[in-house]
Amino acid sequence: MDLSNGPEPCIVCGDAATGYHYRCMTCEGCKGFFRRTIQKNLQYHCKWNRKCVIDKTTRNQCQECRFHKCLQVGMATDLVLNERQRTAKRKLIEENRERRKEEQSKVKSRDLSVEMDALTDNDRGLICEVVTAYEYTSGKPQNSNNKGEYEGVSAEIQTQDPESWQQLAEAMTPSIVKVVEFAKGVPGFTELNVDDQILLLKSCCMEIMCLRAACRFDPENETLTLHNGVKLRKSQIHQGGVAVLIEPIFDFAMGLSKLKLDKAEIALLAAILLMQSDRSGLKEPENVEKLQDAILGAFKRYITENRPHQPVHWAKILMKVTDLRTISTRHAERVLCIRLDNSGEIPPLLLEVFNEGHTVS
Incomplete structure (x- = not known):
């Protein structure tokens, strides 16, 4: 219809047409009249020998002439639908x-x-801060002064005397300090309740240290580099004493290496381990949960953007969180058993790390 000069006239009565109905340009009135006549098979009779003039003022005066004009101008009866249609x-x-x-x-x-x-600007800012904090506090393993890289290590790992535990505590001390420094660099952590900060650090310390140790695993040679630069093979570790703590890390490290995480994913994984709102004893878990949700959301969107063809990658990373928490729990249980059997053998620092102490400073 061309409405630039106003509505077109109905071809039957001359009223304003609304479109093509049953093949003709007609108004709504004539369309409805024609449809009802066909559907109900109505029969009409003209009193004036079928010579009535049909326009918009007379169209209702003679139905037979109106229907006849509908047919005359070309309205198609076969286009009127029956009830079933x-x-x-x-x-x-x-x-x-x-x-x-x-x-x-x-x-x-x-x-x-x-x-x-899609990653937001807030996400990018958060990820940048977490990665910076993690890299700044990760440090590089010191170079071992041992002439034989693996020589004498197995003897130290399998022994159960107090000196071995003390050596482990001294080796772990720099790592513990780095975990605390990393936590302070995670956005929002230092704004939490002070007691909650201590509890979160105490709970995640071993988990993050295990993660960092696992990231130094060489899958080709199957060696694990400790913070002091000493390299260990799994075959060197024998059951008993300190060995029970190191062996699970080898198994975790082999699984982690298959994911081929980039530096941002490793840093964000560490931040997730830190911000666990279900840690028992938190005074303000809702504040921890807010930070946890922000990190999880940014992490998931980062993976979606950078690994669009790896839909299960996110689930695999979350499984690593569970694995690390399980390792930490088993470590605590084993240390407790060793402590009960050998009173006074384990240094206080290790008891704190394995949830047997009171604070982590």
Whole structure:
């Protein structure tokens, strides 16, 4: 229809047409009249020998002449639907309407999903701070002064005397300090309740140290480099004493190496270990949960953006959190058993790390 000069006239009565109905440009009145006549098979009779003039003022005065003019101008009776056809048409229209709604809903969901999966400026800022804190406090293993890289290590690892535990404590001290420094660099940590900060550090310290040790694992040679630069092979570790603490880290390290995490993923994994709102004894767990959610959200969006073809990568990383917490729990249980059997043998620092002390400073 060309409406630039106003509505076109109905070809039957001259009233304003609303479109093509049954092949002719007609108004709503003539369209409805024609449809009802066909559907109900109505019969009309003209009192004036079928010579009535039909326009918008006289169209209701003679139905026979009006219907005759509808046919005369070309309105098609075969296009008028019967009851069965009307029902089928209404059903089809409704199905199409529902399908369009579903398609629009899917498009909106995809758009929303893409928007939610996109890294925000806040995400990028948080990730940058976490990575900076982790790299600044990671340090590099010291070079071992031993002429034989593996010589004499197995004897130290398998012994159970107090001196061995003291050596382990001294070797771990720099790592513990680095974990504390890392935590202070994670956005929001220092704003938490002080007691909660201590509890979180105490709970995650061994987990993060295990993670850092695992990141120094060489899968090709199957060696683990300690903080002091000494390299160990799993075959050198024998059951008993300090060995029970190191052996699980080898198994975890081999699994972690297969994920090929980049530096941001490792740093964010450490931050997740720090911010665990389900740690028993937290005074303000809701504040920890807020920081945890922010890190988890940024981490997931980072993976979505950088690993679009690895949909299960995120789930695998979360499994590593569970693995590290399990290792830490088993460590604590083993240290407790050793402590009960050998009173006074384990240094206080190790008892603190393995949740047997009171503070981590």
